[in-house]
Amino acid sequence: VEMSVQRLISNRTSQQSASNSDYTWEYEYYEIGPVSFEGLKAHKYSIVIGFWVGLAVFVIFMFFVLTLLTKTGAPHQDHAESSEKRFRMNSFVSDFGRPVEPDKVFSRQGNEESRSLFHCYINEVDHLDRPKACHQTTAFDSDVQFQEALRGSGRPEEELNRLMKFDIPNFVNSDQNSSFGEDDLLISDPPIVLENKPVCQTSHKDMD
Amino acid sequence: MKHIINPYENINNSARNNSDCPPVVLPEEIFFTISIVGVLENLIVLLAVIKNKNLQSPMYFFICSLAISDMLGSLYKILENILIMFRNMGYLKPRGNFETTADDIIDSMFILSLLGSIFSLSVIAVDRYITIFHALKYHSIVTMRRTVVILTIIWTFCTGSGITMVVFSHHIPTVLTFTSLFPLMLVFILCLYVHMFLLARSHARKISTLPRANMKGAITLTILLGVFIFCWAPFVLHVLLMTFCPNNPYCACYMSLFQVNGMLIMCNAVIDPFIYAFRSPELRDAFKKMIFCNRYQ
Numbered sequence: 001v002e003m004s005v006q007r008l009i010s011n012r013t014s015q016q017s018a019s020n021s022d023y024t025w026e027y028e029y030y031e032i033g034p035v036s037f038e039g040l041k042a043h044k045y046s047i048v049i050g051f052w053v054g055l056a057v058f059v060i061f062m063f064f065v066l067t068l069l070t071k072t073g074a075p076h077q078d079h080a081e082s083s084e085k086r087f088r089m090n091s092f093v094s095d096f097g098r099p100v101e102p103d104k105v106f107s108r109q110g111n112e113e114s115r116s117l118f119h120c121y122i123n124e125v126d127h128l129d130r131p132k133a134c135h136q137t138t139a140f141d142s143d144v145q146f147q148e149a150l151r152g153s154g155r156p157e158e159e160l161n162r163l164m165k166f167d168i169p170n171f172v173n174s175d176q177n178s179s180f181g182e183d184d185l186l187i188s189d190p191p192i193v194l195e196n197k198p199v200c201q202t203s204h205k206d207m208d
Numbered sequence: 209m210k211h212i213i214n215p216y217e218n219i220n221n222s223a224r225n226n227s228d229c230p231p232v233v234l235p236e237e238i239f240f241t242i243s244i245v246g247v248l249e250n251l252i253v254l255l256a257v258i259k260n261k262n263l264q265s266p267m268y269f270f271i272c273s274l275a276i277s278d279m280l281g282s283l284y285k286i287l288e289n290i291l292i293m294f295r296n297m298g299y300l301k302p303r304g305n306f307e308t309t310a311d312d313i314i315d316s317m318f319i320l321s322l323l324g325s326i327f328s329l330s331v332i333a334v335d336r337y338i339t340i341f342h343a344l345k346y347h348s349i350v351t352m353r354r355t356v357v358i359l360t361i362i363w364t365f366c367t368g369s370g371i372t373m374v375v376f377s378h379h380i381p382t383v384l385t386f387t388s389l390f391p392l393m394l395v396f397i398l399c400l401y402v403h404m405f406l407l408a409r410s411h412a413r414k415i416s417t418l419p420r421a422n423m424k425g426a427i428t429l430t431i432l433l434g435v436f437i438f439c440w441a442p443f444v445l446h447v448l449l450m451t452f453c454p455n456n457p458y459c460a461c462y463m464s465l466f467q468v469n470g471m472l473i474m475c476n477a478v479i480d481p482f483i484y485a486f487r488s489p490e491l492r493d494a495f496k497k498m499i500f501c502n503r504y505q
Contacts, residue, residue, distance in 0.1 A: 037228050037457045044229055047449075047462040055441055059434045066402075066426035069409060 229461035246282035246477035250275035253485040260494040266355040270332045271485050277324030278477035284318045320370035326393045327362045333400040383451045390444045439476030442469040
């Protein structure tokens, strides 16, 4: 790209050569009009310094905005009720979601990989082997799946009925539990047994 | 980019003041080393994906696309170094046809690598976004066929743009198009990742792992975006200044750091595998398998 700009500037001053006058700029690469450094008001490297400082400030600002987002008040407090419902759904969605119709709902292999990788992006899962890496996202996955199911169909009841057609071996009646806290989520999760590891403990441990 | 001619060969010293900004020259060995490391790393990523059937999914294909563009960028530098060496040893006629043609080809390889990197990063962000927000429909949205089609379109566009930009590189609209791609893609990627981050945050809050998970998420996002910005913005600004104010002393001082800016792009090729490819446990396992299998054979 520099070459082309030099062409533009040096076209006026370049010598004609036999083959191609466009390429005689090269000798003038460092002679593009003498740049006068007299009478500079600011430091000569001011653009350099200003640019790098600005860049650093921007990245740090972005980082602080991201961390502040985590600390500001929850915009989801008004959705507490719907989140409770989500937690209840999580239990039986997770129960049957994967094994029953792997091909139709989602292919276990691919989706686990792709979704588990989001948590792998965020959590350094150096020490985890593959089954665990897939496990730790089950709560997350089911949440997302459920949200997606709601968003996708637009009719929660219909979607729910479709999901409930499947056999639910260990459905814990957590829907009768009115005060649903995070401990309840953990209680409702154990029925999920994917490759011999209880999800909640794995996710809880690994999110630390 | 134009280091084919030794820059100090014909400097008219009388035209320069004592207080000017001398171009910062980095030893060619540094460029060479960084480029070779970049090529090797990205080659490893490509081999790991090619050799493992379970890694042949759309997400890894996008990471491969990023690895290819990084590899092209590093190869560009190696080829340029080789041309410089030949030129200095006298095998190449300066300003001869072969040299200028080779130079043009190498320049288009550089622009191809830049555009390929930008588009690959964007498409990786889109893929992750679809993974998070359209999880159930992911496999119907992102099929292998669509992946191949999208990658073909991207690379065809980048190749065409690279050749066009090199041919028409002295026109200002070309430069403006090129330099505007960077902030556009940056804003796009930023929006996608921040939205994903917000969802992860709301989920993390529900399972009461708030402080650390979110801190890690913030750090990861900052690293992803920060590396992109730090490695690309200096060069993009250089191109802008070169087009619009080549005679301004402040701009000239910024442009004297051209080699540093170029080196940052090489560093981006080296860092990208670590923040994209090797963060995936599956790919790390495949990589270890490759190394250990080779050792045992």
